[in-house]
Amino acid sequence: MLVRGQGNATLPKSALSDHMAESEIRERIVELLGDHPEGMTILGIAQALELNRNTVTKYIYELSGAGILVQRRVGSAKLCFIPNPHTAKDAIRSMKTLAGM
Numbered sequence: 001m002l003v004r005g006q007g008n009a010t011l012p013k014s015a016l017s018d019h020m021a022e023s024e025i026r027e028r029i030v031e032l033l034g035d036h037p038e039g040m041t042i043l044g045i046a047q048a049l050e051l052n053r054n055t056v057t058k059y060i061y062e063l064s065g066a067g068i069l070v071q072r073r074v075g076s077a078k079l080c081f082i083p084n085p086h087t088a089k090d091a092i093r094s095m096k097t098l099a100g101m
Contacts, residue, residue: 025051025059030082030089033069039079066091 028049033040042060046053060080063069068091071080 022059025049025055026063029056029059029063030068033080033082034089037081039072039074039081041077041079045080 029045032045032048040048042056043053045051045060046056049056060069060071064071064080068087069080069082071078073079
C-alpha cells in the first residue's frame with residue numbers, strides 16, 4: 001500500500017513512520033485520541049494514522065509512561081484515551097522543547 005508523505009512523495013506504508021519525526025507521531029496520536037474521548041484501540045489508532053501497529057504500540061507505551069494517556073480494558077479490548085486533553089497537549093509541547101525542536 002502506498003500513502004502520501006510530506007510534499008508529493010508517495011511512500012510505502014511501512015516507510016511512513018521512518019519519514020515522520022517521532023514527535024509528530026506522538027502529537028498525531030494525542031490529537032486523534034483527543035478527538036475520540038471514548039478511547040480507541042491500538043489497531044484503530046494505527047489504521048486511522050496509517051502506521052504500523054507495532055510503531056503505534058511503541059508510542060502508546062511512551063505516552064502512557066509519561067502520564068499523557070491511559071489504557072483501560074473494556075471486555076477483551078484495551079482502549080487508549082486521554083484523561084485530560086489540555087494537559088496532554090502541554091506535555092507534548094514540553095517533550096518537543098526537551099528534544100530541542
